[in-house]
Amino acid sequence: MIINDRFVKFKTDNERVLSHPYINDVLVYDIECDSFDLDTSRVKFVGFYSYKYEKYILLHIDNHERIQGLINEHRILVGFNNKFFDGPIMENPVNGFDLKYKIVFDCLSVLYDMERRRPNREVIIKNPDGKMLASILKNRKLNSVAEALNIPVSKGDIDYKLFQKDEWSDAEIQEIFIYLYKDINITRQIFEYYITYFDGFRDLVPDDNIKRLNYIRSSTGSFAYSVVCHLADIPLVFEDDKEKLKLKPDNGGGYVLAPQVEYAENVVYLDFASLYPHLVFQCNLLTPADEGWSGDGFFPVKGTYDKTSQGKIDKILKDIYMKRRELKRAKDPRELGYKIAINSIYGISGSPVFKNVFNTTTAGDCTAIGRKTIQFTRDQFEAHGYKVIYGDTDSVFVQLPNGKTVQNLLDLSKSVIATIQAHMPFPVSTFVLDVDDEFDKVWLFKKKHYAGFNKDGKFIIKGLSIIKGDASQLAQLLFDKIRPLMIEKKDIKFDREYIANLIDIELKKNITIIGSLYNVRNPDSYKSASSLQCQIATEHGAGSHVLIPNKIIGDVGKSKKYCTPEEAVDLKIEDLCLDKLWHELDPFIKRPKDL
DNA sequence: GATTCACGAGTACC
DNA sequence: ACCGGTACTCGTGAATC
Numbered sequence: 106m107i108i109n110d111r112f113v114k115f116k117t118d119n120e121r122v123l124s125h126p127y128i129n130d131v132l133v134y135d136i137e138c139d140s141f142d143l144d145t146s147r148v149k150f151v152g153f154y155s156y157k158y159e160k161y162i163l164l165h166i167d168n169h170e171r172i173q174g175l176i177n178e179h180r181i182l183v184g185f186n187n188k189f190f191d192g193p194i195m196e197n198p199v200n201g202f203d204l205k206y207k208i209v210f211d212c213l214s215v216l217y218d219m220e221r222r223r224p225n226r227e228v229i230i231k232n233p234d235g236k237m238l239a240s241i242l243k244n245r246k247l248n249s250v251a252e253a254l255n256i257p258v259s260k261g262d263i264d265y266k267l268f269q270k271d272e273w274s275d276a277e278i279q280e281i282f283i284y285l286y287k288d289i290n291i292t293r294q295i296f297e298y299y300i301t302y303f304d305g306f307r308d309l310v311p312d313d314n315i316k317r318l319n320y321i322r323s324s325t326g327s328f329a330y331s332v333v334c335h336l337a338d339i340p341l342v343f344e345d346d347k348e349k350l351k352l353k354p355d356n357g358g359g360y361v362l363a364p365q366v367e368y369a370e371n372v373v374y375l376d377f378a379s380l381y382p383h384l385v386f387q388c389n390l391l392t393p394a395d396e397g398w399s400g401d402g403f404f405p406v407k408g409t410y411d412k413t414s415q416g417k418i419d420k421i422l423k424d425i426y427m428k429r430r431e432l433k434r435a436k437d438p439r440e441l442g443y444k445i446a447i448n449s450i451y452g453i454s455g456s457p458v459f460k461n462v463f464n465t466t467t468a469g470d471c472t473a474i475g476r477k478t479i480q481f482t483r484d485q486f487e488a489h490g491y492k493v494i495y496g497d498t499d500s501v502f503v504q505l506p507n508g509k510t511v512q513n514l515l516d517l518s519k520s521v522i523a524t525i526q527a528h529m530p531f532p533v534s535t536f537v538l539d540v541d542d543e544f545d546k547v548w549l550f551k552k553k554h555y556a557g558f559n560k561d562g563k564f565i566i567k568g569l570s571i572i573k574g575d576a577s578q579l580a581q582l583l584f585d586k587i588r589p590l591m592i593e594k595k596d597i598k599f600d601r602e603y604i605a606n607l608i609d610i611e612l613k614k615n616i617t618i619i620g621s622l623y624n625v626r627n628p629d630s631y632k633s634a635s636s637l638q639c640q641i642a643t644e645h646g647a648g649s650h651v652l653i654p655n656k657i658i659g660d661v662g663k664s665k666k667y668c669t670p671e672e673a674v675d676l677k678i679e680d681l682c683l684d685k686l687w688h689e690l691d692p693f694i695k696r697p698k699d700l
Numbered sequence: 701g702a703t704t705c706a707c708g709a710g711t712a713c714c
Numbered sequence: 715a716c717c718g719g720t721a722c723t724c725g726t727g728a729a730t731c
Contacts, residue, residue, distance in 0.1 A: 221716065319715085326717035343715060350716095358719030359714060376714095381718090452717025459717080468718065498714045498720085553713050553721055570723070573711055624710075631708080637725055638709060663726070685724080704730065713720080 123156075123300050127316055131156045131210075132179035133293045136191045137285060139269045143193045148200045149268045152285035154293045155179065161289060163282045166200075173202055181208040181318060185247045185292045188214050208317050212295045215322055217245055222626070225324055229445060230302055244649055247291060256294045259287060305439030309425075309446060311335045320442075329449035330459045332442075336421045337461075344460045356455045356468040359498025360476040362483065364549030366494050371505045372544040372557070373514055377478070379426060380499035381451040383536045384474045386423040387529045390467045391454065392416025403528035404474045408466030412530040418462060422450055423533070430535065475499065478525055482538070485521045486514075495549050500541065502549075511540060548597060550692055556597055564592050570689040578651070579618045580689040583607055587693070598695045608686070612678050617670035619681050620651040637662065645669070654682040 133154040140146040151172050152163045157179060164172055176182070182204065184191050188211035195202040213219070216227040216238065227239040233255045241253050248258045263284045267277060299321050306320040309332040314320050320328055334341040344350055377383070385391060388398065389410045398412035410416075415423070429443030453459040455468030475498065483493045483501055491514065495502040503514060518538040526532035542565070547557030554568040570576055571584050586607070591597050611618055623638065627647045631639035640661045641650055652659070652667040657680050659668030665682050 218716085223716090324716065327715060329717075330715090341715095356718065361714090361720060380714095449717050452719095455718055456716070458715075472719075500714080551722070568712055568722075570711095573723090575710065575723090626709095633708060633726075635726055636708060665725080688723085702731090705728085707726085707728100709725095710723085712722080714718105
């Protein structure tokens with residue numbers, strides 16, 4: 106069955122030209138096929154948007170040559186999950202398309218690295234409202250990503266059984282094409298969002314990188330490496346020696362000071378401006394030498410670094426930092442690429458793949474200098490009558506005593522920093538302690554777990570179980586409810602009875618609200634089949650599942666059972682396990698001594 | 701047999 | 715064409731008393 110082109114062309118909605126020199130090499134595509142099995146799935150329809158022709162083209166699989174021809178005419182294939190789905194299916198023996206040497210631009214992979222199971226650009230990309238994508242995405246489906254980026258999506262799914270047929274009525278064809286068009290259009294808009302969002306990144310990389318869209322697709326570390334090699338005019342080389350790649354020195358990490366008090370008022374949150382980058386270029390850590398600076402008897406470093414002149418890459422890092430500072434002050438959005446490059450250099454300096462910046466001591470010495478810096482700062486503050494109640498890596502929470510002002514503290518910090526810098530070979534004036542925030546009230550629970558109100562009355566909450574994605578839905582719901590009360594009262598503590606009553610009300614309304622969201626992978630990717638996640642994956646498949654902890658129903662769990670919301674209809678409130686819920690709410694419960 | 705411990709897994713903070 | 719470590723929570727199964 107051949108479907109005439111004429112029938113399926115759509116006009117572009119606008120004529121806007123994207124600011125990318127190679128946009129005409131881009132072909133956005135999506136397939137409809139009859140199964141999810143990569144090796145045997147048969148493609149039934151393929152849809153395209155070609156920037157070269159500025160056209161949507163929707164084709165039935167019988168147009169095999171036309172489809173392959175269109176692909177051959179473009180260098181870059183854009184899709185959503187096309188790296189692991191559309192692409193492999195197109196190339197499988199059943200369909201036999203040739204996608205060799207194509208640049209695979211997967212809008213999903215840009216956000217999240219599926220193979221390494223770690224976030225990529227979703228932690229950098231903000232939506233039009235200024236919210237970080239990683240924090241607002243409920244899942245990583247096409248429509249969810251689109252919604253998060255304020256791209257309009259129409260609801261309504263197609264019946265996938267349609268793609269198992271080989272003959273369709275006109276109405277069905279129309280339905281299929283509308284569906285296909287929508288998905289391609291959404292994919293295109295997501296792609297364009299990326300192109301626009303990362304436009305400034307092009308300033309920092311060579312043409313080849315731009316040509317391959319690597320500045321968008323790659324990990325941020327890889328991007329940073331491209332940047333420094335390009336600016337230093339040294340070859341972009343990667344370590345290929347298997348033995349050297351295995352070399353993973355213990356790089357240490359940041360120092361976290363345990364909370365010294367449970368609660369405090371009038372607290373200044375100071376943090377070092379770009380701590381690690383500053384340490385790298387002030388100590389020339391990217392330029393090891395046989396003799397030179399080795400901590401000056403102050404910093405416990407292992408390596409030795411050139412102290413006669415600033416190294417080439419160290420200098421570039423400093424230049425990028427200064428340029429970013431300027432752009433940031435001018436509120437120029439192009440500052441982002443500089444920021445990412447700056448913050449990633451320390452990270453890649455500890456990874457042997459990045460040959461030009463790696464050596465065995467740099468990253469470890471950077472963290473060691475960081476620990477010394479923050480601990481010395483704390484000691485000096487304490488010696489001058491300030492109480493440091495908490496700190497993490499590059500920050501100190503300082504309780505301001507009566508009679509002392511923030512300016513007093515900042516003045517002291519200047520002299521402390523001068524002392525620290527006296528032991529560095531290439532000190533710079535931008536190495537300062539900034540006021541990150543000022544808390545009227547702050548509650549410190551554990552390391553990396555605190556909450557408070559800043560001087561503008563804004564509620565700040567970090568790390569607590571209740572704000573994590575796997576918190577019980579009821580805890581999240583209650584938190585949303587009591588949040589305005591907290592802000593109004595400027596207090597986070599409530600009576601246990603009050604909370605218990607709220608829990609009771611909500612559970613009576615909807616018992617399944619106690620469930621938590623579990624994000625699980627493919628069962629065979631787990632080391633231990635007994636783990637809860639693996640049990641969930643085996644029972645319900647990979648993906649996100651809401652499960653209800655209880656004492657009687659469910660094929661998942663051992664000491665505690667987990668059932669689906671559907672299975673939960675027979676449960677009574679007494680059957681539920683509420684310990685996790687109470688633990689999540691615990692920071693907000695008045696304890697006897699709080700009374 | 702109850703308690704402790706190490707571990708895998710997920711998520712957040714810097 | 716893989717940036718890093720720290721720290722919490724939860725559940726499981728083995729180790730320990």
